[in-house]
Each structure stands twice: as structure tokens, then as C-alpha cells.
Amino acid sequence: MPFIDATALTDYAHTILVRSGMEEDKAAATAEILVEGDMIGHDTHGVSLISWYVDALADGTLNGKGSYDVLVDKGSTFVWDGNLLPGAWLFLKALDQAMDRVADHGVVSVALRNCHHTCALSAYLRRVTERGYIAQISCSNPAAARVAPYGGRVPLLTPNPIAMGFPTKSDPVLVDVSSSITTTTMTQTLAKKGERFPEPWALTAEGEPTDDPAQVTDHGGTLMSLGGALKGHKGFGLALMVDLLGQGLSGKGRADTPPGGLTQNAFLQVIDPNAFMGLEAFAEQSEFTANACRTNPPAKGNDGPVRVPGDSAARKRRAALDRGVALSDDLWAKLGRVSDKTGIARPAPLV
Amino acid sequence: MPFIDATALTDYAHTILVRSGMEEDKAAATAEILVEGDMIGHDTHGVSLISWYVDALADGTLNGKGSYDVLVDKGSTFVWDGNLLPGAWLFLKALDQAMDRVADHGVVSVALRNCHHTCALSAYLRRVTERGYIAQISCSNPAAARVAPYGGRVPLLTPNPIAMGFPTKSDPVLVDVSSSITTTTMTQTLAKKGERFPEPWALTAEGEPTDDPAQVTDHGGTLMSLGGALKGHKGFGLALMVDLLGQGLSGKGRADTPPGGLTQNAFLQVIDPNAFMGLEAFAEQSEFTANACRTNPPAKGNDGPVRVPGDSAARKRRAALDRGVALSDDLWAKLGRVSDKTGIARPAPLV
Numbered sequence: 001m002p003f004i005d006a007t008a009l010t011d012y013a014h015t016i017l018v019r020s021g022m023e024e025d026k027a028a029a030t031a032e033i034l035v036e037g038d039m040i041g042h043d044t045h046g047v048s049l050i051s052w053y054v055d056a057l058a059d060g061t062l063n064g065k066g067s068y069d070v071l072v073d074k075g076s077t078f079v080w081d082g083n084l085l086p087g088a089w090l091f092l093k094a095l096d097q098a099m100d101r102v103a104d105h106g107v108v109s110v111a112l113r114n115c116h117h118t119c120a121l122s123a124y125l126r127r128v129t130e131r132g133y134i135a136q137i138s139c140s141n142p143a144a145a146r147v148a149p150y151g152g153r154v155p156l157l158t159p160n161p162i163a164m165g166f167p168t169k170s171d172p173v174l175v176d177v178s179s180s181i182t183t184t185t186m187t188q189t190l191a192k193k194g195e196r197f198p199e200p201w202a203l204t205a206e207g208e209p210t211d212d213p214a215q216v217t218d219h220g221g222t223l224m225s226l227g228g229a230l231k232g233h234k235g236f237g238l239a240l241m242v243d244l245l246g247q248g249l250s251g252k253g254r255a256d257t258p259p260g261g262l263t264q265n266a267f268l269q270v271i272d273p274n275a276f277m278g279l280e281a282f283a284e285q286s287e288f289t290a291n292a293c294r295t296n297p298p299a300k301g302n303d304g305p306v307r308v309p310g311d312s313a314a315r316k317r318r319a320a321l322d323r324g325v326a327l328s329d330d331l332w333a334k335l336g337r338v339s340d341k342t343g344i345a346r347p348a349p350l351v
Numbered sequence: 352m353p354f355i356d357a358t359a360l361t362d363y364a365h366t367i368l369v370r371s372g373m374e375e376d377k378a379a380a381t382a383e384i385l386v387e388g389d390m391i392g393h394d395t396h397g398v399s400l401i402s403w404y405v406d407a408l409a410d411g412t413l414n415g416k417g418s419y420d421v422l423v424d425k426g427s428t429f430v431w432d433g434n435l436l437p438g439a440w441l442f443l444k445a446l447d448q449a450m451d452r453v454a455d456h457g458v459v460s461v462a463l464r465n466c467h468h469t470c471a472l473s474a475y476l477r478r479v480t481e482r483g484y485i486a487q488i489s490c491s492n493p494a495a496a497r498v499a500p501y502g503g504r505v506p507l508l509t510p511n512p513i514a515m516g517f518p519t520k521s522d523p524v525l526v527d528v529s530s531s532i533t534t535t536t537m538t539q540t541l542a543k544k545g546e547r548f549p550e551p552w553a554l555t556a557e558g559e560p561t562d563d564p565a566q567v568t569d570h571g572g573t574l575m576s577l578g579g580a581l582k583g584h585k586g587f588g589l590a591l592m593v594d595l596l597g598q599g600l601s602g603k604g605r606a607d608t609p610p611g612g613l614t615q616n617a618f619l620q621v622i623d624p625n626a627f628m629g630l631e632a633f634a635e636q637s638e639f640t641a642n643a644c645r646t647n648p649p650a651k652g653n654d655g656p657v658r659v660p661g662d663s664a665a666r667k668r669r670a671a672l673d674r675g676v677a678l679s680d681d682l683w684a685k686l687g688r689v690s691d692k693t694g695i696a697r698p699a700p701l702v
Binding site: 105107111150153176237249271286 | 423503587
């Protein structure tokens, strides 16, 4: 497993994207967020995506040039049409604007439509928590359908993740949960290997619980909502929240999006604790609660200490900055094929 | 099963609360929200709670007189100390202020500390959606511990519900989900009857999955986070979001709340779609998506049509306004005992 210097890996991704037709600033944002994904352990949403992005730039489904359209701007709220530009660039721009404004407004809220792929939501949170703010990001793809409404059987919704980052006195709490039990990527990976879910995490096309991912990938089944057969109304409720915030507030969603392709909607919010009781008071609580979780006695069968969401990301990120970003052999080989295609050499592994 | 006129039931609850020492306005708000709970089918959080409230007024744990303290007010954000006044009165006051301000700010956000019991969160949403706004409410009780952090085994968190209401062109979408699989009330009810959960929804004191509610009520076990044994990190993440918003932003939470009793924290947010692409554009999407869910073909084994969160509440509420609020015989008998104690006669059932 090669270890690659984070800056060298970012430069590599950046160069490939620029040579593939993406403008400098968009390529820089995308490379940064992809490498952040790898650094925090979300390798399904890291530089492994770059070959898809290269293809998408070539076929025009990903727009590498130009800017968003400002549809509404009221200071504390704004709405952009992303024109299918890179999700990473759009999110970083939106979060930067929200952070620049939040001291004036306390809370800044953003609805985005027509973003291309938005990478790992948790990869955006640290830059907000490092400035002492709380971040919320959720997204959905109204052009896709993988999850049935609870009680139904035809795919209609997407896994609709919601992520929040909270500052503490040490590592941030970084929550990132999908409203379906498992993800599309995990389902495709298991189906390709001919493996099963450990529990019924999907429904057949008839709406019956199944542990067979191929029912979803090949036979019209759906991903089950968080909560499963008996409590899936909860995941369904969360999915509706994500759909309605990103699609309803941006004024474009399932009502007017033809199926097929990728056009993501998002809702982002930055909250300044200083508009409430202050960052110090906030961090007093968040640090206490996080530590109370970490020191909770492990359940029988759990070898390690209890981890707070974000702990694993923080540990992996420190290791990546220290020893280089660990890339799997499969991923390294995949990047080799990207290099062959683009003529841009992979960075040398660290020794 | 008696059917009681909604206004008569509200007046009854109001009178009892006033005679028990609650000020008029607090009693009116509490009675309204309790009866709304019964009308929308949340009978565990309806007038059945009144005997507890009467006792709590008597022993001073529920404060029936006075007002909240404004700790921070920046227009678009405010923080109140609720001084253990009724949660219903505090929430209605906070939502009314947020709605009065939201046209100016787009989004108004509120953190509350030291609320007494906050009733059913979904009982507050309709008054917000009826004005064309989106409501978000979440709450936690830092004085209580019923849920272990995922991977742990000692109770630390509470079921931490999160609720959101969205306007449509017809009935609102009303989401109300707890971040644990089941609730404290359900667990106590089943344990008392000696029954089991249909699946392992709890953990023993050692942290092993169990379907026995008595493990929680009598043997130091905990409620399992939404997602269960394999995916409970998701419910745990949601619970942390609720804890940190309500406790961190109000500056009082688990770090400084001794265990025992009830002192709830909450985070409320009102969003005006007109600060984004407008209510009409919002309702276009929400109405479409809700109807796309309702017309989704039912899964095998599901007799009825697919229901959107809020559909059942809307149907029950219409029936309650039409034919009276249906109270179970057990609840009617319980109110009889409250009447005996307070000397205030129950309203006559409708014929």
C-alpha cells in the first residue's frame, strides 16, 4: 500500500483536472476535497473518483468552466444555480461566503441546485469548525431514485445524507449519516463481489426485505430506509427533510427533473455560536459530551474505546499528514490507468 | 371509547391546570398542545400527561408562574432560560416570536434551556406550516440518561427527537423521529405488560442486544440508537446533533446538569421559503414529492397506500374536529381520577 504526500497527491489531482478541461480554481477545490476524503478515510469519495470526473468533463455532464448564477441573495440566505459545476467548488464557495457573513447574521443558510457530484460531505466540515462555527450540509439527487418511500416498493428517493460539524476544545464532532441503511456504492461493491449484506438492508422489487444487494443493482429493488422494515419511517422522514430543504428551497427538484444523470441539490447552513451563548460556552458542552462518550465503558464485544463521530477521521487525517495518504493497491493501480490516459505521472510514494 | 369536543377538552385541561397553580396563559398553551397531541394520535403525549403536570405543579418541579429570562437576543437568534416553565408555553412563545421576525431575517433560530416537559414535538408544527413557514424543533434532557453512545453500554444520552414541518399545497409534511429506535414510554409500557420488543431494540447493561424492555427499566440496560447493532452510529450521530444544538447553543447541558429530574433543552428554527425561491416554488416541490410517495405502489404485505409523515396526523385531526377527540377507556378513567382529585368535572362525551 503506497503512502503519498498529501500536497503531492493534491497537485496530481489538480493537474489532471486542469488538463481535462477544468478551470484552475475549480480543479484546486475539487482536488482538495477529494484528497481530504482519502485522508479522513472516505476512500470511496476520494481521488478514486477522478477517473469518473475526467470522463464526465469529456462528455460534458460535468461543467469545468464558468460560474454559478445567483438566483436570490438576501444576506443571511442565498440560492445559487450551480450549472453542473463541480460540487466541491460550489460547496467551498458557498461555505466561504456563509462564513464571511455569519458574524453579521448569526446563521447563514444556502440552497443550491444543479451541482455536479458533491464528494464526501464530512470532507467540508473541518474548515468550518476550525473557525469556531457549526456546519450543516445535506444533499439529494432528484435525477436519481434508489430508495422507496417507507411502505412502498418503487425507487423514488436517494440515500440523502445529512452532515453536521461541531467545534469542541479538541477534535471536532463530525456527523455524516445517510437516511438509507447503506449506500449505493456499498451495494454496488457487494453485488459485484457476489456477497450479501449482514442483515436485510434492501427491499426486493416487490418490497420484501432482502440481504442480497443484487436485488437492488439488477432486479429493481431498493435501498431500505434507516430503521429497516419496522422503523423505516424514521429514515424516510429524514430523507424527506433533506429532499425538501435542498430541492424545495432552491425551487428545483423532483417535480421538474427528468430521471437519469446527476444534478444534486443541497442545503447548507453555518451557525455562529457567538450569536447564542458564545463559542466558549458551546465548546464547554461539546467537549464534555464528546469525552463522556469516549470514556463510556465499551459494550461486550467492542474491543476498542467508544468513538465519537469524527474521531476516526481525525486520527486518520493526522496519520496522513504525518506519513502520507495511504492508498490501497487497487486505487494506486486505478490512478496508474488515469496517468496512462492523461500522460500525467503519479506522484512518487513516500519511502 | 368516549369522543370529546376538542374545545371542551381544552377548556377542561386549562381549568385543571389553572386550579393547580398555573397562570392563565401557561395553562392555555399547555392545554392546547396536549389536546393537539391527542388529536394527531400522539396519545402518550396528550391530556394523559395532565395528572403528572398537576403533581409536578404541587411538588414545584414544574413552575407555573412567571416568565423566561432572555439571555441573548440578536434578532435572528435568541436564547432563553425557561425557568422550568411549561414547555408548551415556552415553545409557543418562541415559535410566535420567531414567526414574527422571520420575514425580516429569512431564518430565525432559538436555543432554550431549562424547559419543563415539551409534549409532542409534532404538535407544534402545523401552526408554523399554516403560515407558510418551515419549522424545525429538537430537544434533549441533560438530566436524564437512557441511551448509551454507540459502542458503549452505560446510559448517557436521551432519545433526542428531531421534528420538522413543511408546507405543501395541501396537508403539511410533519416529520418527528427520535434518534433511538424506540422511546422511553414504549419501553416502560411493554415492560409493565411483560411483553417484548419485536426486534432487539435495547441493550443489556453489558451492551448486548436484547428484545426485553425490562433490561432497560429494571436492569441498567439502554435504548438502542436508531440503526441498531450494526448501524447505530447513525442514530448516535443524530442524538449528538440534537444534544449539541440545544445544549451547546444555550450554554447549559450535560456538563453542568446534575442527573435526575427533567430540564429540557431545545433548538428551534423557523425558515421562510420567501427568503429563498418563494413559498410557491417550495410548495410545488413538496406537494409533488409528497404525492409521488403517496402513489408509490405498496410493498408486499402493506395493505394501505403509502403514507407521508403527517398524513395520519391530518386524518386523525380532521376526525377529531369533526366527531370529537377519541379518548381510550383507560385514559377516560384516568381523567376521572384527575377530576375526583381536583373537583373539576370531565366534559360530557359527544353523543
